[in-house]
Amino acid sequence: MRKRRLLYIVCLLGVFWLNVIYVEYQFFLLLVLLIVVPAISGVLFELAANGLKLYLNIPQKEVHPGQLVTVCIKAVNRHVIFLGKQQFQIGVVYLNTPGNEKEMLQCDGVTEKVQQTMAEFSPKHCGIAQIDIEKVFLQDYLGLIGTQKNFRGSCQLAVLPEPVLSTRIRTGMEKQQEYRYSAVADDDSDILDLRAFRPGDNLNHIHWNLSLRTDDLIVRQYGEQIDVKKVILVDLSILNTAQYRSRMDAVYTAVASIANLYVENEVNTLILAWNGQKQSAEYLEVHDRTELNRAMIRLMQIPCSSRAGEHAAAVYLKDIEAQGQQALFVTAGSYENNKVRIVNVEKIQLQELIDELWEKI
Numbered sequence: 001m002r003k004r005r006l007l008y009i010v011c012l013l014g015v016f017w018l019n020v021i022y023v024e025y026q027f028f029l030l031l032v033l034l035i036v037v038p039a040i041s042g043v044l045f046e047l048a049a050n051g052l053k054l055y056l057n058i059p060q061k062e063v064h065p066g067q068l069v070t071v072c073i074k075a076v077n078r079h080v081i082f083l084g085k086q087q088f089q090i091g092v093v094y095l096n097t098p099g100n101e102k103e104m105l106q107c108d109g110v111t112e113k114v115q116q117t118m119a120e121f122s123p124k125h126c127g128i129a130q131i132d133i134e135k136v137f138l139q140d141y142l143g144l145i146g147t148q149k150n151f152r153g154s155c156q157l158a159v160l161p162e163p164v165l166s167t168r169i170r171t172g173m174e175k176q177q178e179y180r181y182s183a184v185a186d187d188d189s190d191i192l193d194l195r196a197f198r199p200g201d202n203l204n205h206i207h208w209n210l211s212l213r214t215d216d217l218i219v220r221q222y223g224e225q226i227d228v229k230k231v232i233l234v235d236l237s238i239l240n241t242a243q244y245r246s247r248m249d250a251v252y253t254a255v256a257s258i259a260n261l262y263v264e265n266e267v268n269t270l271i272l273a274w275n276g277q278k279q280s281a282e283y284l285e286v287h288d289r290t291e292l293n294r295a296m297i298r299l300m301q302i303p304c305s306s307r308a309g310e311h312a313a314a315v316y317l318k319d320i321e322a323q324g325q326q327a328l329f330v331t332a333g334s335y336e337n338n339k340v341r342i343v344n345v346e347k348i349q350l351q352e353l354i355d356e357l358w359e360k361i
Helices: 002-021 025-050 208-213 244-264 289-301 308-323 350-360
Strands: 052-057 069-077 085-094 102-108 114-121 127-139 146-149 154-159 179-182 190-196 218-225 229-234 268-275 280-286 326-331 341-344
Touching: 002 025, 025 052, 025 127, 052 127, 052 154, 069 085, 069 102, 085 114, 102 114, 127 289, 154 289, 229 244, 229 308, 244 268, 244 280, 244 289, 244 326, 244 350, 268 289, 268 308, 280 289, 280 308, 308 326
Parallel strands: 229 268, 229 326, 326 341
Antiparallel strands: 052 069, 069 114, 085 102, 085 127, 127 146, 127 154, 179 218, 190 218, 268 280
C-alpha cells in the first residue's frame, strides 16, 4: 500500500505540473480525475468499514489432533458498498493451557456483498481450542486507504484424543456378568442356579417338582447383578516443563483409551478429576460412546491447577473406595499410592496397558 500511495503522489504532482506548464483541457480533466476518484473511494471505504459485521463459524465441532479444520469468516456489510481487500488475523488458544499461548493465522477475504473467507489449520494438541478474530486489515479498491480494526468474534472447537484400541479380539462366549447371591424370602431377582438344599434356605425357594423326582430337596438360587464400575482418576496438575502440552495430550489419550475399552465391554465408568477453579471434584459418568465424548469435552474444559491429582485421589479414597470400586490413576507426574493403580503416561506403553486391561475384563 505504501508503494501505491507513493506512485499516486508522483502521478498527481506530475499532472499538476503539466497543468502549470500547459494550460490544456485534457490535463485539467486528468487532474480532476486524480483528485475526485480517490476522494470518492475514500468516502465509500469509510461507509463500508463502519458498517462491517463479522461472523465466525467452524463446520466441524469435534476433531482429532492433526485433522484439517476449516474456519469460515463471513463479513456482512449493512451498506450496499464493497470493500476492496480484507485480511484477517486469527488466534487459536487452548483453554486449559497456562499462559494462553496463541497460534496466529493469516487469511485474505473476497470482494462480494456477503464476503466469506476460509482459513485452514491443523490443531496440534488435545483440548478445547478457542478461535478468535484478533485483527482485520481493510483497504479500499485503489489500495490507497487502509485501516486496522479489532473485532471480538470467537468460537470453540473440541480437539478430542484418538483412543488406542485393543489388538485382541473376543471369541466365543462374552464375559459373564457378576452376581450377588441372595437368600431373602420374597426375593424377585434373577434365578442364577438350582442346587441342593442347605440348612437356612427359605422353604419358598424349594423347587418341588424337581425335588419329587430326586431323593434330595432342590432349591432355586436367586441373586442380583452386581453393578461393576471402573473409576479413572485424572491428574490435571500443572507441570512446569516445556513438554507440558504433549504430556497432557498423553494423559487425555490414556483416559479416552481406557474409558473406550470399558465402554466397548459394557462396563460402567466414572471419570473423576479435581476442578481447582471451583475447588471441588467433578464426576463424569460414562456408559456409551456419546457420553464418553461429552465426558472428554468436559474434562478438557477443566483448567489445570496445582496438586489437582492429589485432591482427586483424596476424594476417591474418602468417598468411593469404600464402595469397592476399582480405580486407575492417570498422571504425567510422579505420584505414589498403594490403594490405586498408577498409570504414568511417561513410563508405560499405552497399547500394552489396553491389552492387559482387556484381558482382565
